[in-house]
Amino acid sequence: xxxxxxxxxxxxxxxxxxxxxxxxxxxxxxxxxxxxxxxxxxxxxxxxxxxxxxxxxxxxxxxxxxxxxxxxxxxxxxxxxxxxxxxxxxxxxxxxxxxxxxxxxxxxxxxxxxxxxxxxxxxxxxxxxxxxxxxxxxxxxxxxxxxxxxxxxxxxxxxxxxxxxxxxxxxxxxxxxxxxxxxxxxxxxxxxxxxxxxxxxxxxxxxxxxxxxxxxxxxxxxxxxxxxxxxxxxxxxxxxxxxxxxxxxxxxxxxxxxxxxxxxxxxxxxxxxxxxxxxxxxxxxxxxxxxxxxxxxxxxxxxxxxxxxxxxxxxxxxxxxxxxxxxxxxxxxxxxxxxx
Amino acid sequence: xxxxxxxxxxxxxxxxxxxxxxxxxxxxxxxxxxxxxxxxxxxxxxxxxxxxxxxxxxxxxxxxxxxxxxxxxxxxxxxxxxxxxxxxxxxxxxxxxxxxxxxxxxxxxxxxxxxxxxxxxxxxxxxxxxxxxxxxxxxxxxxxxxxxxxxxxxxxxxxxxxxxxxxxxxxxxxxxxxxxxxxxxxxxxxxxxxxxxxxxxxxxxxxxxxxxxxxxxxxxxxxxxxxxxxxxxxxxxxxxxxxxxxxxxxxxxxxxxxxxxxxxxxxxxxxxxxxxxxxxxxxxxxxxxxxxxxxxxxxxxxxxxxxxxxxxxxxxxxxxxxxxxxxxxxxxxxxxxx
Numbered sequence: 001x002x003x004x005x006x007x008x009x010x011x012x013x014x015x016x017x018x019x020x021x022x023x024x025x026x027x028x029x030x031x032x033x034x035x036x037x038x039x040x041x042x043x044x045x046x047x048x049x050x051x052x053x054x055x056x057x058x059x060x061x062x063x064x065x066x067x068x069x070x071x072x073x074x075x076x077x078x079x080x081x082x083x084x085x086x087x088x089x090x091x092x093x094x095x096x097x098x099x100x101x102x103x104x105x106x107x108x109x110x111x112x113x114x115x116x117x118x119x120x121x122x123x124x125x126x127x128x129x130x131x132x133x134x135x136x137x138x139x140x141x142x143x144x145x146x147x148x149x150x151x152x153x154x155x156x157x158x159x160x161x162x163x164x165x166x167x168x169x170x171x172x173x174x175x176x177x178x179x180x181x182x183x184x185x186x187x188x189x190x191x192x193x194x195x196x197x198x199x200x201x202x203x204x205x206x207x208x209x210x211x212x213x214x215x216x217x218x219x220x221x222x223x224x225x226x227x228x229x230x231x232x233x234x235x236x237x238x239x240x241x242x243x244x245x246x247x248x249x250x251x252x253x254x255x256x257x258x259x260x261x262x263x264x265x266x267x268x269x270x271x272x273x274x275x276x277x278x279x280x281x282x283x284x285x286x287x288x289x290x291x292x293x294x295x296x297x298x299x300x301x302x303x304x305x306x307x308x309x310x311x312x313x314x315x316x317x318x319x320x321x322x323x324x325x326x327x328x329x330x331x332x333x334x335x336x337x338x339x340x
Numbered sequence: 341x342x343x344x345x346x347x348x349x350x351x352x353x354x355x356x357x358x359x360x361x362x363x364x365x366x367x368x369x370x371x372x373x374x375x376x377x378x379x380x381x382x383x384x385x386x387x388x389x390x391x392x393x394x395x396x397x398x399x400x401x402x403x404x405x406x407x408x409x410x411x412x413x414x415x416x417x418x419x420x421x422x423x424x425x426x427x428x429x430x431x432x433x434x435x436x437x438x439x440x441x442x443x444x445x446x447x448x449x450x451x452x453x454x455x456x457x458x459x460x461x462x463x464x465x466x467x468x469x470x471x472x473x474x475x476x477x478x479x480x481x482x483x484x485x486x487x488x489x490x491x492x493x494x495x496x497x498x499x500x501x502x503x504x505x506x507x508x509x510x511x512x513x514x515x516x517x518x519x520x521x522x523x524x525x526x527x528x529x530x531x532x533x534x535x536x537x538x539x540x541x542x543x544x545x546x547x548x549x550x551x552x553x554x555x556x557x558x559x560x561x562x563x564x565x566x567x568x569x570x571x572x573x574x575x576x577x578x579x580x581x582x583x584x585x586x587x588x589x590x591x592x593x594x595x596x597x598x599x600x601x602x603x604x605x606x607x608x609x610x611x612x613x614x615x616x617x618x619x620x621x622x623x624x625x626x627x628x629x630x631x632x633x634x635x636x637x638x639x640x641x642x643x644x645x646x647x648x649x650x651x652x653x654x655x656x657x658x659x660x661x662x663x664x665x666x667x668x669x670x671x672x673x674x675x676x677x678x
Contacts, residue, residue, distance in 0.1 A: 157608075327661060
């Protein structure tokens, strides 16, 4: 008799996926972890089927079996499991905005099966359908970054000076793709304190032969006059069309606007969040601070430095996503289409 | 094979059209000619499924656009016709006049992330043909009345006592119609030829005249999805002056000028006119070390524009992107090759 599989901890799965492949998109890791949770619930079901077929079952084993079936034999139970998994993953110290939006969109997509299939009494089939759709979704999201890189190419031409902020995998991939297609340009990267992530970005860019300069966060105003375009990644794209990104983004965007430089944001579609902040204090705390900070300093948040800021849509020119290129105003429409 | 011959003959004829015209015709005539080209393709080419028709149209359209890549209208008309084909296909397969199928939120979701599988369903190709031809006829009719329909909105935008400034009035069919149907008190036309039905001023007088102006009405060559506009060279001066004096700027354009492409740098697309227009050939030897540029278009950024008038609507530049999805199908324009 095989033991029932141990509960897959979504958080552990998520962290291990990111540790194994640091270049993986955070949203993608979150939804892969969710798919694993979905799959393991399926396996527990088939375990139950095997157990009941065996004739000699003691009382407590039967109880164990029933407790397994009670857990995941209904769609509601499954949904509850998955939302518990999402809550667990939100307790990460990495970007919780990305995790939240990616998970919500994944769940919506997987559960949006046609009515006929839902009425099907065979829960096993419904589960399989979920898993199938989940896989399809993941395959599509894996391609997001390369679609964005392709969309971005017309915006870069030779001898351009590009300014970017902190370490963004999407921006990195797009710049590398442009370089691979023969564009010669100069990138300025801000150091991005407190974690010095700009340094990592500059290293990676230099490795591919792109001319890169690392600048102080405070030097942005100084350098802006010689910059041609400004490019940001995003941790989350809000319904307003604004973005949540590493702290310092707002300052750079305002500076660019003042000096008439175009600002482009690159974000995968799984980062669209259904929130409508009006200013910095409106942005939910779970996006601004990491989970450990929120837990330990619940009452003394005023002393904590926020790790992200909200850049309103009037400072952004275009958002380049894998669903297409949008103005900030159009993003709100797209978001509604995603979430209805 | 007969249809291959027919298609190549159509192709030759349309290429000849481009070479014959020494001076570029008005955009509406070009749009009509393009629609006729696609109409003939639909009529004479051979296809069984909608997917085949779309492939034929796209191949011919993209080939033509590659040969004349400064004419956005070619691609715009291709996208209009492709949209017509897809709509026709949808109405036939769903068997009703509803354009939205029942499980539309599911389809919506699918469409957002997945370009739907090509329609391999065998539909009645004769019915498809006649449906698409009807659609093209409607679109042609819309082009014919577009100038008039834009002018009908003039009453909402201007009053009789307005002082209006425009740019090169006599060179734009849309604007000529606009002002003939709506007689404003004073019209200033910048850089126009003296026979224009307006007070002609030169570009150096723009700022001083702008103080007296209450409205600026201009014609666009192309409207881009972020609300910016490609307009004849020299228009940027007028728009900047208008911004400085807080004068509303209204751009008029028919739907055939809606271009689903973003243009970050206009230099790649700008057409150069004749250098002898700037520097006469007789002076050329004297200025042999000078490079003469004569760009024909300006890119007007969205923040300088107050309103965009098309034949069906008046939209602020922020909302122009909605028009794009009205006329073109998502699949066709989402990932365009430049």
